[in-house]
Amino acid sequence: MSAERPVLIVDDDDALRETLVDQLAVDGEFVATEAASVKTAEECLAAKDARFDAVILDVGLPDGDGRARRATACPSSC
Numbered sequence: 001m002s003a004e005r006p007v008l009i010v011d012d013d014d015a016l017r018e019t020l021v022d023q024l025a026v027d028g029e030f031v032a033t034e035a036a037s038v039k040t041a042e043e044c045l046a047a048k049d050a051r052f053d054a055v056i057l058d059v060g061l062p063d064g065d066g067r068a069r070r071a072t073a074c075p076s077s078c
Contacts, residue, residue, distance in 0.1 A: 007032050007055070010036075010057045
């Protein structure tokens with residue numbers, strides 16, 4: 001097995017977020033970081049040592065739209 005792969009899960013639904021974390025951890029390949037809002041996600045992404053192989057991003061968050069966040073994160077290359 002290779003090193004754990006970091007994934008950021010951004011969703012305001014606590015139960016769904018927990019389910020995703022649990023499912024990703026089943027085989028030990030992924031390690032999840034959780035965020036319940038755009039603000040928290042941006043803080044995670046801005047951290048000096050931040051590195052995520054994937055971001056699972058809800059589109060309907062209380063403090064913003066996941067689609068808009070994705071567009072600002074990678075406007076032309078994603």
